[in-house]
Amino acid sequence: MQHKSLIFKPCRLVLLALIPAFLSACSTLGYYSQSVRGQVSVMSKRVPIKTIIADKKTTAQQKALLENILSIRQFASKQLLLPDNKSYTTYVDLDQAYVVWNVFAAPEFSLTPISSCFLVVGCLQYRGFFAKQDALDYAHELRKANNDVFVGGVSAYSTLGWFDDPVLSSMLTYGEFRLAEVIFHELAHQLIYIKDDSEFNEAFATAVGEMGVRRWLQKNQREDDLKRFTQSKQWEIEFIQLVLETRRQLKRLYESDLPVKEMRKKKTLIFDQLRSDYAALKASWDNPPDYDNWMNHDLNNAKIASVVTYYDLTKSFATLLALSNDDLVLFYQRVKHLGTLDKEIRHDCLQNLTNNPSDQINC
Secondary structure (H helix, E strand, O other), X not given: OOOOOOOOOOOOEEOXXXXXXXXOXXXXXXXXXXXXXXXXXXXXXXXXXXXXXXXXXXXXXXXXXXXXXXXXXXXXXXXOOOOOOOOOOEEEOOOOOOXXXXXXXXXXXXXXXXXXXXXXXXXXXXXXXXXXXXXXHHHHHHHHOOEXXXXXXXXXXXXXXXXXXXXXXXXXXXXXXXXXXXXXXXXXXXXXXXXXXXXXXXXXXXXXXXXXXXHHHHHOOOHHHHHHHHHHHHHHHHHHHHHHHHHHHHHHHHOOOOOHHHHHHHHHHHXXXXXXXXXXXXXXXXXXXXXXXXXXXXXXXXXXXXXXXXXXXXXXXXXXXXXXXXXXXXXHHHHHHHHHOOHHHHHHHHHHHHXXXXXXXXX
16 A cells, blocks of 8 residues: 555654754754754664665565665666765664654644744744654643644654765655655755745655656656556645645634634634545545544644645646756756745745746746
């Protein structure tokens, strides 16, 4: 089965744990300390994948999986023009399901995420913790301030090239397609990262990840697998559209001047409608992906905002690639140029690509 949820299973974390605590006005010493400890713990456990493959104790099945990972990694640099370094050539056994837990939060009547700001990466629309209890404690404090909160386990993350990121055991629970997609996604962060713009960064990396899997399957003449991957992406798009429509309804509600009690009631009804619409959509699918867990827990503003961070601009990047005649050199150049623009202008340009794909690029 390849139907792991790309959207909600791993909210990728971009974390520079080496930033000294005293350099950030937006974080506490305790937060940076846990980041440094967690990062050092992960990096100290790295073992070259080639060493594991050569180990006589490694089973034939494990060897095949690891050899495939190295093949995917080589494809990323040779064919997708992503950074050619030692990232994803080592392996770490975490002995747990996730490496990091991300905390998203938004006010009760707002879809604007509460940001956390850092010296190098800028402001992010979430905060990551290496210890689950630390994430839950932070989430508790946010809830006490009457915010909607969503805590999600993270199976992979990028240090933006500051470290040689390893393949984590938490990533191996994915199917082959998803694993390749995550590696391409995280390497895309290393290639292009714009400070203070989570939506831009995540949508770009998400688009590169999907494009990469398609090219990888085509290169290896795996047409049946490409059809399955395309079908899973179609289901994903349909689900995302449900979530984004809910976002539009909530936005209209929060911009109204209704009394708090009435607004709270209508907010509940909108989320109830989302659950009902999801049930109908799932019933129309044959052998569908499973979004039940995402739907059944913490369905609130913060969770809706987490989807927007990754997917609101993804179609725009796919359009930009098409308008670049699928030339990756030109595509990356144009993405880097967009990154030099003012954030509002940058987003307007991308949205225009989505709304008017036949228009010439004018940014």
